[in-house]
Amino acid sequence: MKPASSRLWRIALWFAALLACVLVIVQTRFVADLSAFLPKAPNARQQMLVEQLRDGIIARLIMVGIEGADAPERARLSRALAGHLRSDKAFVGVQNGEAEVLARDQAYFFNNRYLLSNNVTAQRFTAQGLHEAISASVDALSGNAGLMLKHLLPHDPTAETLGLIENFSSESQPRSVEGVWASRDGARALLLIQTSAAGSDTDGQAAAVAAIRQAFAQLHPQAGARLVMSGAGVLSVSSRQTIESEVSRLALAGTLLIVCLLLVVYRSVRLLILGLLPVASGALVGIAAVSLGFGEVHGLTLGFGTTLIGEAVDYSIYLFIQRAGGRSLANFWHIIKLGVLTSIVGFAALLCSGFPGLAQLGLYSISGLVAAALVTRFILPELLPENLHLRDLSGPGRILEKLANQSSRLRPLLLIVLVASAGWLWHKGDAIWNRQLNSLSPVSQADQQLDAALRADMGAPDMRYMVAFTAADHEMALQGAEKLGSALRELADRQVIGSFNSPAFVLPSQAAQHARQAALPDAATLRRNLDEGLQGLPIRAERLQGFIDDVQATRVRPLLTRADLDGTSSSLLADSLLVRRAHDYLVLMPLGSSGVGAHGDVIDTAEVERVLKGADVKGATVIDLLDETTNLYAGYLHDASMLAAWGGLAIVILLLVSLRSLPRALSVSAPLLCAVLSVAALHVLGSHQMTILHLVGLLLVAAVGSNYALFFDSGAQGSTQAQRRQTLVSLVVANCTTVASFGLLGFSQVPILSAIGSTVGPGAFLALVFSAILARKVKPDGYSD
Amino acid sequence: MTANKILQKLCVSMLFCVLPALVQAADWQVSDLMRLLAQTKSGHATFVEKKYIGIVDKPVESSGDLFFTTPDKLEKRTLKPHAESMILDGKRLIIDRAGKKRLNLDLGDYPEAAAFVDSIRGTLAGDFTALDKIYTLTLHGTATQWQLILQPRYSRMSDIIRRIAIQGSKGDISRIDFDMADGDRSEMSVTKVAVQQ
Numbered sequence: 001m002k003p004a005s006s007r008l009w010r011i012a013l014w015f016a017a018l019l020a021c022v023l024v025i026v027q028t029r030f031v032a033d034l035s036a037f038l039p040k041a042p043n044a045r046q047q048m049l050v051e052q053l054r055d056g057i058i059a060r061l062i063m064v065g066i067e068g069a070d071a072p073e074r075a076r077l078s079r080a081l082a083g084h085l086r087s088d089k090a091f092v093g094v095q096n097g098e099a100e101v102l103a104r105d106q107a108y109f110f111n112n113r114y115l116l117s118n119n120v121t122a123q124r125f126t127a128q129g130l131h132e133a134i135s136a137s138v139d140a141l142s143g144n145a146g147l148m149l150k151h152l153l154p155h156d157p158t159a160e161t162l163g164l165i166e167n168f169s170s171e172s173q174p175r176s177v178e179g180v181w182a183s184r185d186g187a188r189a190l191l192l193i194q195t196s197a198a199g200s201d202t203d204g205q206a207a208a209v210a211a212i213r214q215a216f217a218q219l220h221p222q223a224g225a226r227l228v229m230s231g232a233g234v235l236s237v238s239s240r241q242t243i244e245s246e247v248s249r250l251a252l253a254g255t256l257l258i259v260c261l262l263l264v265v266y267r268s269v270r271l272l273i274l275g276l277l278p279v280a281s282g283a284l285v286g287i288a289a290v291s292l293g294f295g296e297v298h299g300l301t302l303g304f305g306t307t308l309i310g311e312a313v314d315y316s317i318y319l320f321i322q323r324a325g326g327r328s329l330a331n332f333w334h335i336i337k338l339g340v341l342t343s344i345v346g347f348a349a350l351l352c353s354g355f356p357g358l359a360q361l362g363l364y365s366i367s368g369l370v371a372a373a374l375v376t377r378f379i380l381p382e383l384l385p386e387n388l389h390l391r392d393l394s395g396p397g398r399i400l401e402k403l404a405n406q407s408s409r410l411r412p413l414l415l416i417v418l419v420a421s422a423g424w425l426w427h428k429g430d431a432i433w434n435r436q437l438n439s440l441s442p443v444s445q446a447d448q449q450l451d452a453a454l455r456a457d458m459g460a461p462d463m464r465y466m467v468a469f470t471a472a473d474h475e476m477a478l479q480g481a482e483k484l485g486s487a488l489r490e491l492a493d494r495q496v497i498g499s500f501n502s503p504a505f506v507l508p509s510q511a512a513q514h515a516r517q518a519a520l521p522d523a524a525t526l527r528r529n530l531d532e533g534l535q536g537l538p539i540r541a542e543r544l545q546g547f548i549d550d551v552q553a554t555r556v557r558p559l560l561t562r563a564d565l566d567g568t569s570s571s572l573l574a575d576s577l578l579v580r581r582a583h584d585y586l587v588l589m590p591l592g593s594s595g596v597g598a599h600g601d602v603i604d605t606a607e608v609e610r611v612l613k614g615a616d617v618k619g620a621t622v623i624d625l626l627d628e629t630t631n632l633y634a635g636y637l638h639d640a641s642m643l644a645a646w647g648g649l650a651i652v653i654l655l656l657v658s659l660r661s662l663p664r665a666l667s668v669s670a671p672l673l674c675a676v677l678s679v680a681a682l683h684v685l686g687s688h689q690m691t692i693l694h695l696v697g698l699l700l701v702a703a704v705g706s707n708y709a710l711f712f713d714s715g716a717q718g719s720t721q722a723q724r725r726q727t728l729v730s731l732v733v734a735n736c737t738t739v740a741s742f743g744l745l746g747f748s749q750v751p752i753l754s755a756i757g758s759t760v761g762p763g764a765f766l767a768l769v770f771s772a773i774l775a776r777k778v779k780p781d782g783y784s785d
Numbered sequence: 786m787t788a789n790k791i792l793q794k795l796c797v798s799m800l801f802c803v804l805p806a807l808v809q810a811a812d813w814q815v816s817d818l819m820r821l822l823a824q825t826k827s828g829h830a831t832f833v834e835k836k837y838i839g840i841v842d843k844p845v846e847s848s849g850d851l852f853f854t855t856p857d858k859l860e861k862r863t864l865k866p867h868a869e870s871m872i873l874d875g876k877r878l879i880i881d882r883a884g885k886k887r888l889n890l891d892l893g894d895y896p897e898a899a900a901f902v903d904s905i906r907g908t909l910a911g912d913f914t915a916l917d918k919i920y921t922l923t924l925h926g927t928a929t930q931w932q933l934i935l936q937p938r939y940s941r942m943s944d945i946i947r948r949i950a951i952q953g954s955k956g957d958i959s960r961i962d963f964d965m966a967d968g969d970r971s972e973m974s975v976t977k978v979a980v981q982q
């Protein structure tokens with residue numbers, strides 16, 4: 001027994017540390033959004049994409065569908081909901097295809113046609129230019145669109161308005177049923193809502209979603225009418241809910257499971273509480289460490305904490321059972337130390353991960369495990385009763401020993417499993433990896449399908465290809481978009497691309513507007529040119545007085561600014577394609593593919609890039625989103641493979657150095673390798689492709705499983721039969737807690753948790769079984785062969 | 786003018802150009818005429834259309850081919866002065882103009898235009914019930930020189946078009962006149978192309 005003062009000091013220090021952790025934790029911000037599991041992008045272009053995904057206007061759009069009831073009721077609900085939300089400050093814009101907004105759009109194009117139209121040049125208003133434009137309009141009168149033209153002709157004989165509308169409207173706009181937007185099959189009324197809150201502001205998004213639901217409920221919808229919603233914000237709100245409910249559910253279930261298990265084994269509440277002390281200390285230290293290291297703690301980190309319970313409780317299990325068995329503790333602590341070290345090496349790989357969320361898990365696990373091990377080593381023995389009375393476990397011990405002794409007969413079977421697993425993985429090759437970034441998304445399959453359906457209904461452009469650049473100010477951004485627009489028009493003429501969109505379509509730069517204003521002739525000149533230009537055409541000049549008046553009015557009017565777009569649906573286009581950021585403006589110009597040829601949906605980005613270079617817009621680049629995200633994820637998978645390989649190697653080196661024997665290091669590593677390979681093969685066999693998180697899980701199998709292999713190894717190192725039995729019992733109990741806690745994660749709906757759980761749970765079990773099978777045989781006299 | 790109205794008018798104006806012929810007519814009773822019209826399963830004709838539009842001093846002229854297949858497929862191929870194609874298939878209206886984006890409309894979204902379409906198809910198919918829902922029908926003249934007048938029953942239609950007059954001689958439609966509510970007019974003369982059986 002040590003001096004009482006030393007004992008007191010230790011316990012005081014422990015209390016002080018826990019208190020400090022609690023102080024840190026109460027001031028910690030807990031988050032549950034998805035950004036932590038969006039990788040930190042390695043290059044500027046990908047960083048921009050991630051930012052856009054998170055903060056851009058696209059992330060602020062909520063797509064709303066109203067289903068059920070009948071079409072008139074859906075239209076009524078759509079109108080009423082839009083009216084209600086338009087008066088709510090939480091929403092910047094609400095569009096549902098109502099006639100008044102469409103009318104505002106048309107009026108915007110008609111009233112501002114001479115500032116907006118690309119065709120407005122001095123040449124257009126010469127006698128010859130007018131003659132050409134007007135005779136084209138007269139020809140068009142004879143065609144199918146004649147009726148539409150004839151109303152515009154007196155004011156707009158050069159047909160600028162129609163040109164603008166054709167430019168603006170796409171083939172894929174939502175259809176209209178009962179005067180409001182509807183899905184293609186007409187069964188769902190549609191609204192597009194822009195929130196004031198940023199997409200990354202999950203609380204703000206949650207409030208917006210709740211406000212929409214509440215507004216809808218207040219409209220007394222007819223029976224059967226229901227509201228569906230999607231969009232980046234909606235999805236992050238729902239995944240946060242999923243994560244929050246999962247985390248509390250898992251934590252509760254994990255704790256209960258382990259408490260029950262330990263009660264069965266210990267049959268002592270006191271031992272149970274003592275056994276949970278390292279776990280609780282570890283959890284507190286882990287959360288505090290993450291809080292200090294990252295400034296916030298992700299909900300998933302807490303969810304992952306249940307696995308820490310399973311791992312950290314092992315130490316006290318080993319301590320209690322083996323001490324009760326009278327085992328020499330010096331050797332015991334050595335094994336625990338080695339076990340903790342190998343686990344740390346495994347979790348350290350997470351720490352280096354490009355996903356901030358995974359890095360959090362790494363730090364949490366390392367600090368938590370170290371704290372749990374330290375508490376088990378230095379605090380628990382002080383609190384244990386002098387004579388530890390544990391229920392007699394020699395019965396199960398004998399059975400386990402028998403099993404363990406006979407298990408070596410299974411070695412040929414293990415060899416078959418090993419060869420089959422390795423062969424199967426080799427055969428599958430690269431196909432064992434899932435390369436889709438959204439395989440990590442906690443968004444459920446049903447929600448993803450709804451999102452895709454609403455997106456298609458909305459005619460939302462496929463944002464696969466876009467041209468992007470940044471500019472110092474608003475005007476430079478628009479001028480850049482105009483320069484690129486000329487280059488893109490050339491590409492569209494050559495059918496390299498099918499179409500493109502530009503913020504300058506609805507809001508030209510001041511310079512361009514100024515140039516157009518300057519191109520418009522004065523009244524006398526215009527009249528003269530018109531008289532001359534109308535020669536030979538069946539229209540008399542006096543019928544076109546409205547045209548002359550409108551041109552004159554445009555010459556002296558103020559130029560268009562962003563404020564002029566308010567209330568039109570073009571405002572949304574302008575804001576989503578011209579994004580104001582902290583220090584600059586980001587311009588996005590989506591490209592549509594030409595649809596021509598065998599690969600009509602693919603754009604030759606190299607050719608686009610080449611032509612863009614000639615447009616002299618600094619930093620303009622074409623992005624293939626599909627390519628970028630695939631590359632991004634492939635990069636992570638590659639990094640993770642490297643980390644896992646280094647982590648595995650580090651574990652082997654660690655074992656080699658600690659055990660100072662190559663055969664022993666190999667005999668400890670072999671069952672781990674077998675476990676990793678067979679779990680991977682099982683996953684692939686179950687037709688689950690593995691993600692980056694499965695890879696992380698495999699590394700954890702090695703890290704966690706090393707404890708079992710080490711104890712089997714030490715068991716072979718000259719201990720008595722009673723001790724060996726005791727060791728076996730403690731190993732099986734510890735394994736049960738680990739398998740249970742990780743296994744629970746495996747049932748989670750959150751892919752990040754279920755991937756790790758479903759890998760480590762079975763992996764830990766197999767590691768124990770394989771360790772037993774591969775353990776070197778122990779002769780009855782206690783010497784290994 | 787709202788986009789809906791513009792499209793509405795677009796549809797209606799385009800359909801005026803389609804209504805023509807490809808049908809044969811008999812005389813006297815509307816029901817006799819309808820029975821005869823119902824016998825035509827498909828047809829091909831040429832057209833020359835003159836539009837008298839207030840702002841333009843001379844009529845603007847276009848010409849081309851018309852095709853009809855029962856029950857609901859109509860195609861108008863304008864050749865002069867510019868190539869255009871307009872296909873009406875069920876409720877879908879597709880317009881292709883040289884150098885312009887394809888226009889693809891669902892007539893279900895435009896009830897007035899749909900009513901108009903149904904009455905045109907009603908005429909071509911000889912469906913009296915469908916026509917009678919939207920128009921009052923009056924038949925003048927003799928079997929060799931008949932004229933069928935269609936006048937909209939409801940203001941939503943009559944705000945756009947005042948009346949449609951179809952002239953025929955025995956089994957052939959020779960001319961269709963559209964009188965618009967704003968005073969503009971369209972005359973389309975139709976010549977049946979003999980189909981090689």
